[in-house]
Amino acid sequence: MLTTPKRRTTDREGTDMRVTERATPAAPGSPSAVPWEELVTVALLGTDRRAPSWASGREAPAALLDLAAVETVRRRAGLRPAPAGPRPEPAAPDPRPPLPPAAARRLALLLSDRPGTGSGGRRGSAPDLMELLPQWLALANARGFAPPPEALPALLDAARGRTDLRPAVLAFAGPRALWLARLNPDWRFALRSAPGGAELPTEDPGRVQHLWEQGLFAERVALLGALRARQPAAARELLAGTWANERAEDRLMFLDSLRTGLEPADEPFLEQALSDRSRNVRATAAELLSSLPGSALAGRMAARAAACVAVDRTPGEPTLVVEPPHECDPGMERDGVAATPPTGRGERSWWLGQLVEAAPLAIWTGRLGGRTPTEIVALPVADDWRDELHAAWCRAAVRQRDPCWSRALLGPPSAPEAGGPGAVSLAERAKLLSTLGAAERAEWVAGFIATHGLSEAFQLLGVCAVPWAAPLGRAVVDALNIARDAGSYPWSFSGVMGLAERCLDPAETDRLAALTAIPDEPEDASPGAGGYWAEAFQRLTTTLRLRAAMREELGEP
Template sequence: MTRTSAPVEAPATGAWEELVTTALLGTDRRTPPGGAPGRTAPVALLDAAAVQTVRRRAGLRPAPAAERPEPAPADPRPPLPAAAARRLAALLADRPGTAGGRRGTAPDLMELLPQWLAAANAHGYAAPPEALPALLDAARGRTDLRPAALALGGPRALWLARLNPDWRFALRTGPGGGAVPSGPEDTDRARRLWEEGLFAERVALLTALRARRPADARELLATTWATERAEDRLMFLDSLRTGLGPDDEPFLEQALSDRSRNVRATAAELLSALPGSALAARMAARAGACVAVDHTHGTPTVVVEGPHECDAGMERDGVVPKAPTGRGERSWWLGQLVEAAPLGAWHARLGGRTAQEIVALPVADDWQGELHAAWCRAAVRQRDSPWARALLGEPAAPGAGGPGAVSLAERAKLLGTLDAVERADWVAGFIAAHGLSEAFQLLGVCAVPWSAPLGRAVVDALNIARDAGSYPWSFSGVMGLAERCLDPAEAGRLDGLLAVPDEAEDASPGAGGYWAEAFQRLVTTLRLRSAMAEELGSARVG
């Protein structure tokens, strides 16, 4: 068959896009440029595409040479030890990969990369220059890696990011990447970026400035607040959570009158996290009018009278008037009032009792769940450890987490208000009493590496589950956490769990082999983490 070539003409602007459009629509609906309709049209389209491809690759017009980029800045930090540099290359080269449900015994290197980066940054090392492209690619694909990856990459990573549009995120989020003012002398540059920058650049600027100079960030936001879009105002307002303090109250009070309901709700939430704010006092008065202690019975009992209406003042202070489907209006309003009221106000209101004594009081007429759940939210919002402790209760109690901990997510949030040691001890006690079936979310809020008591509790519970012939895949999430969070020193204690156990008659088929494989992977990962730490510590930072 003789091929009919399309006429070769001077390339027109947008010629390639025209060819792509024709290919997508089909030559029966659109005639190729320079061709004719009919059976030869597809061949003409391919010929035209071939010609245009050559032009795109080789048809450069003479032009003045571009300026050479400035040399990469010096990085004064010490280089990685050779073994640690090789480890970084291996971690960056790893790709998720095992098909099917079983992972085998090999460690998941990509899940270890965040720990490795944190440890390398703690030592003060600089990334090897040859590793920067892979490091930036990894950070591009995983936003959780970006802060640590860019810290390790340092000024050279930012220099390199300016040469590749795919790495432009580094210029918005990296320290010194052009979005973060480094000192008072950069005020003009920061203001210009705030007024002219892209949305992501403005968010990064406000967030970084808020962490360093909260008042300056708030004042910068105030300069354009009235002209911002509602969705942008909401994002900007959320940045005030960092460094939130009494000086933010006047700005937030003004935001209570914002035309956007979401902005008003966020402003109210932030003000309720300031126990000394006027909004907190208003909420305390409203909530206090609904809750009291009744002494007419033998046992003092909390009595609740839910609000009968949601007035304009309540709406302005962030109370959402319309209840979700399935919720009563009065209980919905009460919960919002109580969670926004300062927890310290309840001691005087309820007879000078402590948080633990208040939580222990019976509550009349089935209001206990709503009241305690609201106190839980208030304890998390106000970072109130004594109230969180009281609401959690004893970890070994049948209703662990206290009456107000209505979900595992609430328990995890309450634990977040405690210090790392107390948090780990509570979760260890919970696991010892209740096993691992409900512990995954609780383990996620514990500091890494896990404390010795917590690590022992997890290993003992896994061993019990294995010996009981439990369905092994139910614990894969906890196993994954253990690989990343268990202290590497615990590897020696696990050697006795590597053998395939005898399977009971009622055990899941193949469970013994899975457990042995999972424990082998756990031990291998712990020893790898130990080796990583030794490699990073093999040269001391001066």
């Protein structure tokens, strides 16, 4: 044991003030040395809640610190020096030009913004900068700029918290993002989601094979995706070489990568996957094969679906008659038809929908008397099978990216209920619109808004290209103005307002200037509606001006 010496306390001039005695902790390695774990526990809980065994009362906190100091020295002294590890290889150079200084300052501002809490659902008149980051990244990537190195940690943190930002962030961050991701486990997502497989050895067959066989799962996924984007056949052969030894969940992830560059040459491999022991793998293989109209599976599905639908001319007016399958045989199950329907769904209608969805849409013109998609969709359907049949055609049009069928199923935007003859929901209409060109999409949604207003337009606006085309932008502004003048309940349009801030062309700013004043409220208007509308339009115009400034800083005309 150590002795218990007297400790002398002095003032700043060195004059003795008083002499006290305090027990000095036991020497390290002595029988009464206190384990480090106990010291940590007492420090975390406090000496009041966890009475230490080596001291009590008012002396306990000081004794705890003394013991911790001695034990820390002992632990550090017991470490043996080891040779330094190798320095990490420097990051690959980024050949892109640096951001203009004004754009770099704007990026720092966008990354430092935190959404305000607000009150009562009101966001104030200040722009939400974080919501402008995706658009800023898209502009910067289009211009081919490289980020400032000091912004990379904040960029990766933003992408870690928001998966929707990851493709744009990693494309902008470039090779240094992957270099940093290998050093920080929090950023490992970059290794499996880097666009185009940056820094992956796709041009060296030996390194490709080594990484495929020895790499981490995230690295293998990134490698397969990068190789598929550049050399589809090589990616398929790489996957086929180890397919039998992969885990089921890994096979599913790898198989999904074949969606990129799907081609008829993939059919033999996908046909083999139809016999996989995993149900999810079989279903994905069947979906991919049905997206190839010339595949054998598409032909089998076409024959089954055609046997279920025909034209009946006996009533005088041509009518579609439907006879769903009476059973789900093993062949249907192998081709991806799920035998068991969801709760509340009939078996036969469930099987019919899957067959029609997977059948090539081109078969229906020949099967149904040479009619066009528009004429087919307009035919009446007997025995209440219309909704089921049209919903399956909607899914087939989306899966096969067929704009002719999408137009037929959408119908004119001014049609009653605005759903067209075949769309069963806003979600279905939005998916059908995604198969059309950007200009046609914008025109259809503008017509929908002009006829039906904004109450159901939110999902449809979400599939339109940014910035919105002029006709669509005018339709949105006009509809907002009508709702404002009518004294409508303002908070129900907050979602559309948020979209307008991000998607409306900044050229519309001048048209909005007159709407920033507080209007006279009708007697039946919601209390405070005028102030809310003025505030919302002020925020909208401020955001549009900010977006215009962002474009100028990045050199956009």
